[in-house]
Structures are given as structure tokens and as C-alpha cells.
Amino acid sequence: MIRSLPKSKGYDTGFLIYVIIFYIFLFAPLIVTSVLAFNNSDFPSLPWNGFSLDWFLSDTDTRVGLIHDSTNLQSIWVSIQTAFFVSIFSLIMGTFGAFLFEQENFKFKQGLYFLALTPLVIPGVILGISLLLSTNSAGTFFDDKFGWDIGILAPSFWLVVVGQFSFISTFVLLVVSARLKKFDNTLEEAAQNLGANRFETIRYIILPHLKPALIGAGAVAFMMSFENFNTTLFLVGSETTLPINLYLQVRDGSTPIINAIAFLLIVVTSTLAVLNLIFTKKETE
Amino acid sequence: MNRHIKLGFFIFFVPVILWLFLLIVLPQIDLLLMSLKFENDAGKMVWSFANYSSFFTQKVYWLTFARTAIYAIIVTFLTFVVTFPMAFYITKVVNPKYKGFLTILILMPFWVSELVRVYGWMILLRESGVINYFLLKLGITHQPIEMLYNDASMIMGLVYTSMLFMLVPILSSLDGMDDSYIEAAHDLGASKFIIFMKIVIPYAAPGIVSGSIVVFMLTLGDYLTPNLMGGKNSLWFTEQIYNQFIESFNWNQGAAFGFLLLLISSLIIWIGLKISKQNLAKALS
Numbered sequence: 001m002i003r004s005l006p007k008s009k010g011y012d013t014g015f016l017i018y019v020i021i022f023y024i025f026l027f028a029p030l031i032v033t034s035v036l037a038f039n040n041s042d043f044p045s046l047p048w049n050g051f052s053l054d055w056f057l058s059d060t061d062t063r064v065g066l067i068h069d070s071t072n073l074q075s076i077w078v079s080i081q082t083a084f085f086v087s088i089f090s091l092i093m094g095t096f097g098a099f100l101f102e103q104e105n106f107k108f109k110q111g112l113y114f115l116a117l118t119p120l121v122i123p124g125v126i127l128g129i130s131l132l133l134s135t136n137s138a139g140t141f142f143d144d145k146f147g148w149d150i151g152i153l154a155p156s157f158w159l160v161v162v163g164q165f166s167f168i169s170t171f172v173l174l175v176v177s178a179r180l181k182k183f184d185n186t187l188e189e190a191a192q193n194l195g196a197n198r199f200e201t202i203r204y205i206i207l208p209h210l211k212p213a214l215i216g217a218g219a220v221a222f223m224m225s226f227e228n229f230n231t232t233l234f235l236v237g238s239e240t241t242l243p244i245n246l247y248l249q250v251r252d253g254s255t256p257i258i259n260a261i262a263f264l265l266i267v268v269t270s271t272l273a274v275l276n277l278i279f280t281k282k283e284t285e
Numbered sequence: 286m287n288r289h290i291k292l293g294f295f296i297f298f299v300p301v302i303l304w305l306f307l308l309i310v311l312p313q314i315d316l317l318l319m320s321l322k323f324e325n326d327a328g329k330m331v332w333s334f335a336n337y338s339s340f341f342t343q344k345v346y347w348l349t350f351a352r353t354a355i356y357a358i359i360v361t362f363l364t365f366v367v368t369f370p371m372a373f374y375i376t377k378v379v380n381p382k383y384k385g386f387l388t389i390l391i392l393m394p395f396w397v398s399e400l401v402r403v404y405g406w407m408i409l410l411r412e413s414g415v416i417n418y419f420l421l422k423l424g425i426t427h428q429p430i431e432m433l434y435n436d437a438s439m440i441m442g443l444v445y446t447s448m449l450f451m452l453v454p455i456l457s458s459l460d461g462m463d464d465s466y467i468e469a470a471h472d473l474g475a476s477k478f479i480i481f482m483k484i485v486i487p488y489a490a491p492g493i494v495s496g497s498i499v500v501f502m503l504t505l506g507d508y509l510t511p512n513l514m515g516g517k518n519s520l521w522f523t524e525q526i527y528n529q530f531i532e533s534f535n536w537n538q539g540a541a542f543g544f545l546l547l548l549i550s551s552l553i554i555w556i557g558l559k560i561s562k563q564n565l566a567k568a569l570s
Contacts, residue, residue: 002377002467011477012378019374022367025445026394029405032415036408044408046418093304100297115305121498121554122309122547123506125523129530129543130312133319166308198293227398230508230523234530243400250404250513259408262401273396277389 030266037259044256055260066260075245076261078157079226082241086164086225087218093165094172094217095210099202101173102180117174119167124230131163132234156237163235164225171224172217179213180206212279219276223269313547320541336541346525346542353522354549356436357504360443361497364451367444369493372455373485377464388456395449403513406442407433439515443504450503451496458492459485494561501557502550522546 036044040052042062059068066072101113119127132155139153152158183206191201207214229243236244242261249258323333340346375387394402409415410432417429432438466488470480486493511521520528526546529539 002464003380004464004468005471015370015374015378018370022371023390026391026448029402029409029445030394030397032409033401033405036415043413045413046415093300096297097301097304100294100301104294104297106294106298112301112305115309116301119309121502121550122313123502123523123550125506125508125526126316126543126547127312129526129539130316131308132530133536133540134312134315137315137319162308166304169304223396227400229398229400230506233508233527243398246400246404247509247513250400250407254404254408258404262397262404265401266397269396269398270393273393274389277392 033259034263034266037256037263039256041256044254044259055256064257066257066264069257072242072245072257072261075240075242078239079242082157082161082164083222083225085161086168087221089161089165090169090172090221091214091218093169094221095176095214097169097173098176098180102177116170119170120174122167124167124228125234127167128163128231128234131159131166131231135159154237155235157239159235159237160232160241163231164228167231168221168224172221175217175220176210176213179210183209215279216276219272223272316540316544316547319537320544322537324537336538337545339538340541340545349520349525350522350545350549352519353505356440356443357501360440360447360504361501363440364444364447364500365493365497368448368451368496369455369489372452372459372489376456376459376462377467391452392449399446399509402446403442403510406438406445407513410438433514434516436516436519439511442510442514443507446507446510447500447503450499451493454492454495454499455489456492458489462488491561491563494557494563498554498557501553505546505550505553 033044036046037055038051038053039046040049040054041047054063054065056065057067058065097116101109101116135153139150142148142150142153152162187205187209188201191205192198196204227243228241229247232241232244240248246258246261249255320336321332321334322330323335325331325333340350371391375384375391379387407414411417412429412431412433414432416432417426420426421429462485466484467480470484475483506523508521508523508527512524515521522542523546526539526542529535529542533539
């Protein structure tokens with residue numbers, strides 16, 4: 001039943017069949033979506049009418065390919081910007097948090113650490129609505145009291161960034177903390193004996209040690225932000241992100257342009273995923 | 286020197302406190318306060334439990350709630366059943382040469398956005414979908430069958446979406462298991478079933494619990510999969526929240542629903558952690 005024990009044919013074959021079915025189940029939706037992006041048809045379905053790049057390139061009345069579809073291109077650009085800012089901000093906050101919880105001692109540290117982990121267990125929908133409520137109350141308050149109209153407090157690009165940042169920071173915190181735990185404290189002591197102050201130690205000794213974790217966490221933070229739907233749904237303003245935009249199109253009936261976008265997403269994310277895995281594997285070896 | 290350390294501490298402490306209080310604690314408090322306000326007949330906002338009592342008195346609300354919780358438990362259990370053999374196969378059965386490759390292959394689809402994965406299932410399962418095309422072609426059916434928009438397809442979609450979060454913790458706990466436990470049990474004459482029930486599953490229990498907590502929470506808070514794959518007549522609780530917020534514009538009622546969702550998910554996570562004697566930090570890492 002395991003490698004070192006005598007084999008039984010029925011058990012091995014049964015297991016192999018299960019594994020094959022599992023992988024088919026896993027990849028079927030992605031492969032079908034990708035293949036149908038190249039079908040010469042007005043609908044994302046079979047029969048196969050031959051290979052075509054229409055849904056990427058064409059610009060006719062009936063078929064508008066991706067590179068001419070300004071709404072979708074715009075939402076891709078919004079998502080890239082969102083993910084960029086979210087990953088930068090949450091990398092900074094997550095690293096601050098990791099330093100705070102790994103290297104400092106203070107009262108209520110355990111309680112605060114617990115609080116810092118909660119964003120990952122609060123459902124994304126709740127994070128979205130509670131932030132929407134509280135920013136709305138704050139916006140009304142500032143408007144009534146001082147007559148200030150603060151744009152960030154209404155659903156907008158920056159509110160989406162803030163909402164995603166609020167839980168992606170926790171993710172970064174966990175990854176960076178794990179790496180910081182492996183840091184050999186004698187290195188820090190040595191640096192300080194040689195006259196380095198706390199900030200020089202962090203800059204020249206600890207940050208280089210954290211680099212692989214920071215790159216890995218940054219990449220995952222970017223992807224988490226890029227594909228976030230639940231929290232974004234409630235905070236989005238006029239600048240819709242790609243998942244929201246795709247959702248609206250899927251809900252109202254689909255054209256193969258969604259397949260074209262999905263195909264590009266699959267290719268880009270799996271390349272990034274493989275690169276990330278290879279990179280982290282090299283670092284740990 | 287001492288003042289330097291103090292300054293360093295506050296540089297980390299202040300941003301983290303601001304993040305947690307402004308973006309996590311304050312919004313949740315606001316959610317609770319909002320849910321306790323109710324517009325009376327005179328059009329004035331008063332403190333009241335009316336939003337909660339309408340949850341208990343209107344059957345459609347609590348039925349949706351109960352249904353969502355029960356389905357989330359079913360999904361969690363099915364996800365375990367489907368992924369456990371895969372985790373066992375990868376860590377214990379397959380030739381170690383293929384272990385890395387199979388792991389990367391199994392993780393890859395989950396980097397792709399949930400929306401793309403759900404969309405893939407939609408074009409496979411729907412009436413004009415790929416599966417129906419082949420069924421008709423092969424003469425197995427003469428009429429296309431609508432396989433989408435029912436509870437079975439929704440559960441399958443949710444299992445598919447959450448598999449990763451069950452797989453990763455089980456993989457890592459089985460990876461640390463010494464094969465000699467299984468060999469010893471085998472030599473002493475235990476059957477395969479007994480070995481699984483008495484040796485393998487108890488050993489993997491911490492991983493199973495972490496996985497179950499995350500899967501349950503994500504399923505409960507999911508919006509996309511139930512919305513796009515579920516039946517039109519049966520709502521998921523997050524859809525109920527969305528309707529109150531976006532369609533009825535009754536934020537107070539929506540806040541009450543949101544708070545109930547937050548309560549049940551925290552409760553279940555807490556029970557899970559108590560049963561398995563783990564803490565949140567360990568379960569998340």
C-alpha cells in the first residue's frame with residue numbers, strides 16, 4: 001500500500017485510475033476554456049469550426065477581439081494597477097508586522113497577534129461590507145461636520161486597494177514571519193557588536209535574509225489582489241477590476257472574448273506559478 | 286541606545302495598530318452598530334433588534350442561512366474525501382521521482398482566478414455545453430440536458446474551488462509521517478482499512494482540521510460559485526447579503542445578516558480549533 005510494502009495489483013491499478021480521473025477533473029475546465037478561445041464561432045461552444053484568432057485580433061461589427069475591446073482592456077489595466085499598489089503596501093505592512101511580532105516584546109502581544117491573523121478568517125464579503133459601511137459613516141461625518149468631501153471614503157479605486165490591503169497584509173505577515181524565525185540572531189548580535197545600529201542591521205543583515213520570502217509573498221499578494229472578487233464587489237466604483245467586469249459579462253451571457261481573456265490569464269498565471277515554485281525551491285535547497 | 290530601541294519599536298507598532306484598528310476592528314464594530322439600527326414608521330433611526338428578529342421570523346432568511354451552513358459542511362466533507370487519496374498517493378505511493386511534478390501540477394489550476402474556473406465549468410455543463418455536445422454526438426441522449434444551475438453542480442463547483450486549501454495542509458502533515466508506522470501495522474497483520482482508520486488519518490488529523498477550517502470558511506463566504514452555478518431559486522447567504530446591500534439598499538438589514546455570517550463562521554472555526562487543540566496561528570501557517 002506504500003512504496004516499501006509488497007504490491008497488490010488491484011490496489012495499484014485502482015489508485016492509478018483514481019489519480020488519472022482526478023487530474024482530468026482538475027484540468028478539464030481550463031483546457032476546454034482555452035481551446036474554445038480559438039474556435040471560429042460566435043459562441044463559446046462546440047462544434048469546432050476551425051482555428052481562428054478572431055477573438056484576440058479581429059475588429060468587425062460582429063466580432064470585437066480583445067485588443068480592440070476597450071472596456072476589457074481598461075479593466076485589465078485597473079486590475080494591474082490595483083494589484084501593484086496592494087502588493088507594495090501589504091509587503092511593507094506585513095514586514096513591519098513580522099518585525100513587530102518576531103523581534104519586539106510588549107504587553108498584549110499575543111492578543112494583538114491573534115487580531116492580526118483574523119483578516120484571513122473573516123469572510124471576504126464581510127470585510128467588504130464592513131469597510132463600505134464604516135467609510136460611508138466616516139464620509140458622512142466629515143461632510144456634515146467640516147464640509148469635506150473625501151473621495152477615498154466612497155467606493156473607488158483607492159477604496160478597493162485599501163480593502164484588499166487589509167487582508168493581504170496578513171498573508172505577507174505570515175510568510176515573512178516564517179522566514180524571520182529562521183534568522184540566526186547571532187548575526188544580528190555580531191553586527192551590533194561591530195557598531196551597526198538597529199536600522200543598519202535591518203537594512204544590511206536582515207532584509208537580505210528575507211529577500212526570497214519578500215519576492216514570494218509579493219508575487220502571491222499580486223495574484224491574490226488581481227483575482228479578488230468577494231471584497232472588491234462591495235468597494236468598486238466606476239473603475240471596475242477585471243474579475244468584476246468578467247463576472248458581469250458571464251452573468252449576462254457569454255462571448256468567446258471571455259475565453260480569450262481566460263486563456264491569457266491561464267497562460268500568465270501558470271507561468272508565474274511555475275517560476276515562483278522553481279524560485280522558492282532553489283532558495284530552500 | 287534604549288531610546289533607539291523604543292523608537293524602532295514604535296516605527297513597527299504604530300502602522301500595525303493603525304491597520305488593525307482602522308481597517309479591521311472599527312469596521313466590524315460599525316457593522317454591529319449598523320445592524321442594531323432600524324428605521325421606524327416615522328422615518329427615524331432607532332436602536333432596535335428588528336433586523337435580527339426579521340431574520341428569525343421570515344422563513345426565507347433563516348432557511349437560506351441554515352441551507353448555506355449545511356451545504357458548507359457537506360462541501361468540506363466531500364473536499365476531504367476527494368483530496369485525501371491524492372495527498373496519500375503523492376506522499377506515500379508514487380515513485381518519489383514524480384512527486385515534485387505531481388505536486389506542481391495539482392497546485393497550478395488554483396493560481397488561476399476562481400471566475401475563470403467557474404466559467405470553465407459553465408461552458409462544460411450548460412445546455413449548449415461541451416459535455417452535452419458529446420452526449421448528443423455519441424447518441425447517449427437525444428435531448429440536451431441542463432446540468433448547470435442545480436445544487437449538485439453548485440456543490441461540485443464549490444468542491445473544485447476549495448480543493449487546494451484541503452490538499453496543502455494534508456500533504457504537509459503526511460509528508461512528515463514516518464513510513465515505518467504503516468510498515469509496522471502491516472507486519473502485525475492490519476488490513477488496509479484498519480491502517481487508514483487507525484494510523485494514517487489520526488496522524489494527518491492536524492492537517493485535516495486546518496484544511497477543513499479554511500475550506501468551510503471560504504465556502505460559507507463564497508459568492509461567485511453559488512451565484513453562477515447554483516439554481517436561480519435557491520440563494521446562498523452571501524447573495525442574501527448582497528441583495529440587501531445593493532438591490533434593496535437596506536444596509537441595516539444587510540449588516541445584521543453580515544454579522545450573523547461572521548458569528549457562525551467564527552463559531553465553527555473556534556469549535557474546530559478546540560476539538561483539535563490547535564491555535565489559530567498554527568492552523569493558518
